[in-house]
Amino acid sequence: MRNEDFLETYGFSIEDLDTLLSEKKYRQLREKLNELNEMDVADYLQEMEKEKRLLVFRMLNKDRAAEVFTSFPYETQGEIINAINDRELKNIIEEIYVDDAVDLMEELPATVVWRVLAAATPETRKTINEFLQYPDDSAGSIMTCEYISLKKEMDVLHSFEYIRTYGMDSETIYVLFVTDMQRHLEGVVTVKDLLMNPYETVVKDIMETNIIKCTTTDDQEDVAALFNRYDLLVLPVVDKENRLVGIVTVDDIVDVMEVEATEDIEKMAAIVPTEKTYFQTSVFETWKSRIPWLMLLMISATFTGIIITSFEDALAACVVLTGFIPMLMDTAGNSGSQASVTIIRALSLGDVEPSDVLKVVWKELRVALVCGASLAAVNFLKIYIVDRSILGNTDISLAVDAVICLTLMVTVICAKLVGCCLPLIAQKIKLDPAVVASPFITTIVDAVSLLIYFTFAKMLLGIG
Amino acid sequence: MRNEDFLETYGFSIEDLDTLLSEKKYRQLREKLNELNEMDVADYLQEMEKEKRLLVFRMLNKDRAAEVFTSFPYETQGEIINAINDRELKNIIEEIYVDDAVDLMEELPATVVWRVLAAATPETRKTINEFLQYPDDSAGSIMTCEYISLKKEMDVLHSFEYIRTYGMDSETIYVLFVTDMQRHLEGVVTVKDLLMNPYETVVKDIMETNIIKCTTTDDQEDVAALFNRYDLLVLPVVDKENRLVGIVTVDDIVDVMEVEATEDIEKMAAIVPTEKTYFQTSVFETWKSRIPWLMLLMISATFTGIIITSFEDALAACVVLTGFIPMLMDTAGNSGSQASVTIIRALSLGDVEPSDVLKVVWKELRVALVCGASLAAVNFLKIYIVDRSILGNTDISLAVDAVICLTLMVTVICAKLVGCCLPLIAQKIKLDPAVVASPFITTIVDAVSLLIYFTFAKMLLGIG
Numbered sequence: 007m008r009n010e011d012f013l014e015t016y017g018f019s020i021e022d023l024d025t026l027l028s029e030k031k032y033r034q035l036r037e038k039l040n041e042l043n044e045m046d047v048a049d050y051l052q053e054m055e056k057e058k059r060l061l062v063f064r065m066l067n068k069d070r071a072a073e074v075f076t077s078f079p080y081e082t083q084g085e086i087i088n089a090i091n092d093r094e095l096k097n098i099i100e101e102i103y104v105d106d107a108v109d110l111m112e113e114l115p116a117t118v119v120w121r122v123l124a125a126a127t128p129e130t131r132k133t134i135n136e137f138l139q140y141p142d143d144s145a146g147s148i149m150t151c152e153y154i155s156l157k158k159e160m161d162v163l164h165s166f167e168y169i170r171t172y173g174m175d176s177e178t179i180y181v182l183f184v185t186d187m188q189r190h191l192e193g194v195v196t197v198k199d200l201l202m203n204p205y206e207t208v209v210k211d212i213m214e215t216n217i218i219k220c221t222t223t224d225d226q227e228d229v230a231a232l233f234n235r236y237d238l239l240v241l242p243v244v245d246k247e248n249r250l251v252g253i254v255t256v257d258d259i260v261d262v263m264e265v266e267a268t269e270d271i272e273k274m275a276a277i278v279p280t281e282k283t284y285f286q287t288s289v290f291e292t293w294k295s296r297i298p299w300l301m302l303l304m305i306s307a308t309f310t311g312i313i314i315t316s317f318e319d320a321l322a323a324c325v326v327l328t329g330f331i332p333m334l335m336d337t338a339g340n341s342g343s344q345a346s347v348t349i350i351r352a353l354s355l356g357d358v359e360p361s362d363v364l365k366v367v368w369k370e371l372r373v374a375l376v377c378g379a380s381l382a383a384v385n386f387l388k389i390y391i392v393d394r395s396i397l398g399n400t401d402i403s404l405a406v407d408a409v410i411c412l413t414l415m416v417t418v419i420c421a422k423l424v425g426c427c428l429p430l431i432a433q434k435i436k437l438d439p440a441v442v443a444s445p446f447i448t449t450i451v452d453a454v455s456l457l458i459y460f461t462f463a464k465m466l467l468g469i470g
Numbered sequence: 471m472r473n474e475d476f477l478e479t480y481g482f483s484i485e486d487l488d489t490l491l492s493e494k495k496y497r498q499l500r501e502k503l504n505e506l507n508e509m510d511v512a513d514y515l516q517e518m519e520k521e522k523r524l525l526v527f528r529m530l531n532k533d534r535a536a537e538v539f540t541s542f543p544y545e546t547q548g549e550i551i552n553a554i555n556d557r558e559l560k561n562i563i564e565e566i567y568v569d570d571a572v573d574l575m576e577e578l579p580a581t582v583v584w585r586v587l588a589a590a591t592p593e594t595r596k597t598i599n600e601f602l603q604y605p606d607d608s609a610g611s612i613m614t615c616e617y618i619s620l621k622k623e624m625d626v627l628h629s630f631e632y633i634r635t636y637g638m639d640s641e642t643i644y645v646l647f648v649t650d651m652q653r654h655l656e657g658v659v660t661v662k663d664l665l666m667n668p669y670e671t672v673v674k675d676i677m678e679t680n681i682i683k684c685t686t687t688d689d690q691e692d693v694a695a696l697f698n699r700y701d702l703l704v705l706p707v708v709d710k711e712n713r714l715v716g717i718v719t720v721d722d723i724v725d726v727m728e729v730e731a732t733e734d735i736e737k738m739a740a741i742v743p744t745e746k747t748y749f750q751t752s753v754f755e756t757w758k759s760r761i762p763w764l765m766l767l768m769i770s771a772t773f774t775g776i777i778i779t780s781f782e783d784a785l786a787a788c789v790v791l792t793g794f795i796p797m798l799m800d801t802a803g804n805s806g807s808q809a810s811v812t813i814i815r816a817l818s819l820g821d822v823e824p825s826d827v828l829k830v831v832w833k834e835l836r837v838a839l840v841c842g843a844s845l846a847a848v849n850f851l852k853i854y855i856v857d858r859s860i861l862g863n864t865d866i867s868l869a870v871d872a873v874i875c876l877t878l879m880v881t882v883i884c885a886k887l888v889g890c891c892l893p894l895i896a897q898k899i900k901l902d903p904a905v906v907a908s909p910f911i912t913t914i915v916d917a918v919s920l921l922i923y924f925t926f927a928k929m930l931l932g933i934g
Contacts, residue, residue, distance in 0.1 A: 016680050041680055045699055169665055179662050180644045197661055198643050201633055216480050216505055234728065235509055237721035239703065256720050257701035263724065264698065267731035268815055274735065275811035276804055284816040285829070289836045296808050297841055303804055304845055304878075305852060307797030314793040315863060321792060328785060328792055329778040332916055333771030335796060340740055340767055340912075344760050347739035351732055352748040365749070372753045377761055381768055388769060399779060414768075448804075452796055 016041060020050060027062065036065045044070070048077035060089050072101030079286075080113040087118055095125040103177050104130075105150035105258065108137045137252075145229050146222035148262065149243045149252030152177045155185045158192055158210040162200050165209060169197075177255055181240040184213050189249040191217060191242055219244055222251060226262045231356065233259045270354060273440035274347055276303065306449040310456055317460040323469040326401040330410050331456070338417040338455040341377065342447045345370055345425030350439045353429060360434040363427070370426040371419070378418035382411040409462045416462075417455040424450050480505060484514060491526065500529045508534070512541035524553050536565030543750075544577040551582055559589040567641050568594075569614035569722065572601045601716075609693050610686035612726060613707045613716030616641045619649045622656055622674040626664050629673060633661075641719055645704040648677050653713040655681060655706055683708055686715060690726045695820060697723045734818060737904035738811055740767065770913040774920055781924040787933040790865040794874050795920070802881040802919040805841065806911045809834055809889030814903045817893060824898040830890050838886035845882060846875040873926045880926075881919040888914050 013019045018038060026035040039047055039062070047066070051059045051074070063086060066074060075083060075098050087095060099107060099122055111119050111134060123131050133151060140146025154176050156165055165182070173179040182200075184193035193213030203212055219242045220229050232241060233256060243252040269279040276299035280287055287295075314321070314331075321328055349366065352358035358366060386407055394402045425447055429439035463469060477483045482502060490499040503511055503526070511530070515523045515538070527550060530538060539547060539562050551559060563571060563586055575583050575598060587595050597615060604610025618640050620629055629646070637643040646664075648657035657677030667676055683706045684693050696705060697720060707716040733743040740763035744751055751759075778785070778795075785792055813830065816822035822830060850871055858866045889911055893903035927933060 015682065043680070043682065043700060166665065173662065173665060179665065197665075198637065201630065201637060201643065201661075216507070218479065218507065234724050236507060237724075239720070256703070256724070260698050260701075260720070260724065260727065263727050263731075264819065267727070267735075268819070271731075271735055271738070271811060271815050275738070275807050277808050277812065283819075283821040284812060285821065285826075285833075289833060289840065292833070292837045293840045293844075296805075296837070297844060300801060300804055300808070300841060300845060300882075301848060304797060304801045304849060307800055308852070308856065310796040310800075311793040311857065312861070314796070315790070318789055318792075322786070322789060325782055325786060326779070328782075328795075329775040331792075331795060332774040332778070332799060332920070333768060335799070336771055336774075336912055336916065337764060337768045340764055341760075343739050344741050344764075347735060348741065348748060351735050355728065355732070355747070357747040357749065362749075369749075369753060369756070373756045373760070376753065376757045377764060380757075380761060381764060384765060385768060388772070392772065393775065397776070418764075448800055452800065456796070 012046065016046075023050065027058070032065060035062070039066065040070065044073035045077050047074045052078065052082060056085065060086065064090075064094075068097050068101060072098050076102050076106040080110070081286075083110060084114055084118055087114070087122060092121075092125050095122065096127075099126045100130055103150045103152050104133055104137055105148060107134050108147070111138055140222055143226045144222060145220045145224040145226060145241075145243050145254060146252070148226055148229070148258050149222070149254045150177050151252045153183055153240075153242075153250075153253045154179060155183045155189075155250065156195065156209055157186075158184050158208070158213065160209050161205065162203055162207045162209070162212075163205040165195075165200055166205075177253070178240050181253075183242055183250055183253070184209060185250050189251075191219065191244055191248055191250045193217065194242065217242065220254070221245065227266055227354075229254055230259050230262050230266065266354075270350070270440050273438065274350065276300070303449065307452070309449065310452045313453060313456045313460070317456075317463075320460055320463055320469045324401075324406065324463065324467055326399065326406060327409075327459070327463055331459070334410070334413055334417060334455050334459055335452050337381065337414060338421040338451045339448050341374070341418045342421035342425035342451045345373075345422045346429055346443045346447050349426050349429045350443060353433055353439055358430075360430050363430050366426050366430065367423065370422045374419040374422035377422070378415040381418060382415040385414055386411045405466055409459070409466050412462050412466075413455065413459045416458050417451070420454050420458070421447075421451045424454070476510065480510075487514065491522070496529060499526070503530065504534065508537040509541050511538045516542065516546060520549065524550065528554075528558075532561050532565060536562050540566050540570040544574070545750075547574060548578055548582055551578070551586060556585075556589050559586065560591075563590045564594055567614045567616050568597055568601055569612060571598050572611070575602060604686055607690045608686060609684045609688040609690060609705075609707050609718060610716070612690055612693070612722050613686070613718045614641050615716045617645075617647055617704075617706075617714075617717045618643060619647045619653075619714065620659065620673055621650075622648050622672070622677065624673050625669065626667055626671045626673070626676075627669040629659075629664055630669075641717070642704050645717075647706055647714055647717070648673060649714050653715075655683065655708055655712055655714045657681065658706065681706065684718075685709065691730050691818070693718055694723050694726050694730065730818075734814070734904050737902065738814065740764070767913060771916070773913065774916045777917060777920045777924070781920075781927075784924055784927055784933050788865075788870065788927065788931055790863065790870060791873075791923070791927055795923070798874070798877055798881060798919050798923055799916050801845065801878060802885040802915045803912050805838070805882045806885035806889035806915045809837075809886045810893055810907045810911050813890050813893045814907060817897055817903055822894075824894050827891070827894050830894065831887065834886045834890040835883070838883040841886070842879040842882035846879040849878055850875045869930055873923070873930050876930075877919065877923045877926050880922050881915070884918050884922070885911075885915045888918070 023035060023038060026038065051062055063071065063074065075086065123134065126134065137146065152175055154169060154172055156168060160168065169179055180197050182195050183191060184195060186192055193215050194217050195209055195213040199212045218232060218236055218238065220232065222243055222245055229241060232238065239256050241254045242250055243254060245251050265281060272279045278295040278298055280291065280295050349358060389402060389407045389410060393399050428447060429443040432439040432442040487499060487502060490502065515526055518526065527535065527538065539550065575586065587598065590598065601610065616639055618633060618636055620632060624632065633643055644661050646659050647655060648659060650656055657679050658681050659673055659677040663676045682696060682700055682702065684696065686707055686709055693705060696702065703720050705718045706714055707718060709715050729745060736743040742759040742762055744755065744759050813822060853866060853871045853874060857863050892911060893907040896903040896906040
């Protein structure tokens with residue numbers, strides 16, 4: 007529910023809440039807040055000034071406070087931790103899921119981390135410390151440990167009793183995991199399976215033993231691909247000995263997919279990815295994420311400079327050629343990036359593999375031929391009619407027009423081939439295609455198109 | 471489970487299946503296939519030649535065949551429909567979920583659609599026809615109607631009985647919808663709520679009445695944002711009279727997010743988006759999706775041509791300036807696209823709104839100042855040391871170096887401002903930021919950087 011639907015969903019507006027607060031009708035306010043989704047409570051509190059926010063946050067009961075707490079941005083979480091006492095902190099840290107606690111630890115300043123760990127029970131502290139060991143972007147870093155595990159000898163009736171007893175603290179109760187005494191994962195059973203079978207059925211007989219699972223060190227992008235492929239709600243995470251250590255839930259995967267897509271987009275635009283939102287990133291951090299590629303690409307343009315300088319005489323002999331350099335370079339650049347972006351995305355969705363290189367080149371070659379031919383044809387007429395006749399630039403002879411359009415045709419083909427091959431090569435040698443391909447394509451394609459241009463000019467115009 | 475894990479998950483390899491098939495041990499093959507996830511069966515069949523595929527597909531029992539069928543690509547689905555008889559077709563079409571059936575109808579040739587509709591029961595036919603009316607990319611187009619609706623007077627025990635009776639055909643049983651006799655949505659209750667309460671509890675007392683929902687015409691991107699914000703598994707879809715007409719499940723949202731991210735990426739790369747995968751798209755279709763922007767951008771480069779031509783005398787007086795045109799245009803283009811891509815993504819994630827324009831401009835201005843200053847400083851030294859001293863291009867005076875670096879500084883600022891404003895303006899006037907912004911930025915930024923370059927050249931070098 008978006009904020010504009012607030013009144014419609016809840017039957018009262020944000021202004022009504024403000025009125026209750028300013029009139030100090032705290033009991034009524036608390037009742038209303040209990041009706042809201044925790045995300046909406048968090049958003050409402052986020053808009054307040056700090057003192058009021060803390061006042062209202064403390065009105066929430068234990069469960070509710072933990073839910074709202076995890077819905078806050080990290081800054082606000084840090085602020086609240088600094089303001090509450092140890093008992094309140096302990097309540098929160100014991101109540102939230104371990105994946106949220108781990109995310110929190112990774113974002114907070116070290117001093118605050120120590121206070122949080124000190125407030126937690128030894129058991130929670132141990133779990134958090136264990137989970138903090140998993141590498142960034144691994145399955146281990148996004149999993150949580152609040153799941154229900156059954157034993158295979160249990161029947162449906164006992165399973166339901168077990169769920170009723172322990173389900174409240176579990177992140178999901180819809181998929182249950184069957185483990186032996188050493189926590190080895192033996193099977194998976196869903197609540198649907200339990201509901202669709204008689205009470206006396208034994209779990210062993212209805213559990214699925216061919217289990218789709220991942221290990222703690224698997225990349226989160228691969229985990230997301232598994233969810234996508236098999237339409238999963240939950241995926242068990244096992245260690246090297248097939249012991250169940252955690253679960254990943256689909257809501258975390260939705261976040262992963264968003265972050266990964268943003269990262270790919272940023273890399274393609276020659277930006278070093280960050281995980282923060284636009285306004286959370288400081289000017290200096292934004293500069294840091296943008297300057298490396300700008301600098302590198304600026305320096306690498308030295309090559310185009312050298313090429314132009316070495317053909318200075320040709321340009322001086324036929325000055326009109328200079329005017330078409332930007333058009334040729336832009337069109338080549340656009341053609342190349344169309345191909346590279348298409349291939350980069352297809353690689354990350356698994357539609358294309360590096361071994362498909364010949365199939366890809368063959369397809370891009372044909373696309374480039376039709377693209378190049380249509381562009382050259384239109385451009386030939388455009389130059390003749392617009393530039394020469396309408397704009398009256400009589401320096402443009404038919405030969406010059408031909409040089410430009412031949413160059414266009416050949417550079418489009420080169421650009422498409424470079425654009426499709428670079429990401430495949432990058433992937434093959436285990437580099438990130440999005441990082442490697444996009445920025446270099448401009449540099450390579452610029453240089454190639456200038457070389458082709460001047461070569462044709464020398465050949466057909468007899469200059470230089 | 472990726473293909474490489476096949477043996478590990480199932481305890482037998484794809485080769486074992488092939489052996490059973492070639493030895494005509496059909497019963498054993500069928501048993502093995504029943505152990506596989508339907509996606510893996512579909513992949514296995516997809517690799518076979520057509521006749522064998524049909525043979526094995528027909529071995530599958532009714533439920534299984536429908537599941538495998540929906541996991542095939544559309545081409546294979548069409549092929550199978552053409553090969554099976556009406557009774558088999560009827561089984562499949564009655565067994566699959568209506569959202570899958572609707573997707574199928576939208577992809578199949580008209581003649582095949584008629585045959586499928588003729589094979590369906592009148593009831594299914596009516597539902598499919600209704601669902602086909604919803605606009606592309608709306609909540610209606612991705613919803614399905616296999617859900618369980620309870621009545622608010624039912625108690626937990628009866629609810630479970632009801633689920634046991636009707637749950638088998640429902641796409642999800644974990645979220646249940648409470649409706650009145652006119653199908654108005656009154657509440658939502660989860661299986662977790664039912665399990666955590668005593669059998670005699672009445673649904674009315676535990677159902678959630680503040681319901682997060684959407685309407686049939688809502689855009690699927692907004693629906694995905696709701697799932698993301700509230701960590702939903704299922705979202706009810708209502709019509710204008712608040713009658714429940716369908717549900718959207720999270721597995722479909724995972725697909726939507728992938729498609730929407732791909733679309734955004736394609737638009738930013740000046741490609742007209744398609745929903746097909748790389749190899750599914752023909753050369754002609756690829757050409758069609760790439761040529762419009764290439765053509766438009768090529769034509770729009772006429773402006774840069776005119777600018778260069780009108781400064782021809784200045785260029786002739788100081789030939790060395792030409793060599794730096796590509797560097798200046800590329801750096802400006804990269805700076806602009808960094809800003810625009812960042813803003814486009816932030817808009818689509820809801821981190822930035824068009825009303826934030828002043829905040830955005832203020833931030834980009836400061837980023838542009840530091841980026842521009844650091845680029846200009848490095849470039850000044852680079853030109854002096856590399857181009858002038860090492861490469862021996864003595865035409866480059868300190869004044870020329872100053873012109874280039876001043877231009878660099880100012881164009882980076884202009885490019886960042888254009889880059890951040892264009893998407894915000896596009897969004898404000900209800901155009902797609904990704905489509906409008908990226909391609910035009912190159913054209914605008916090219917023209918602006920040339921104008922700045924020649925203006926500084928005339929001022930500081932006294933030429934033209």
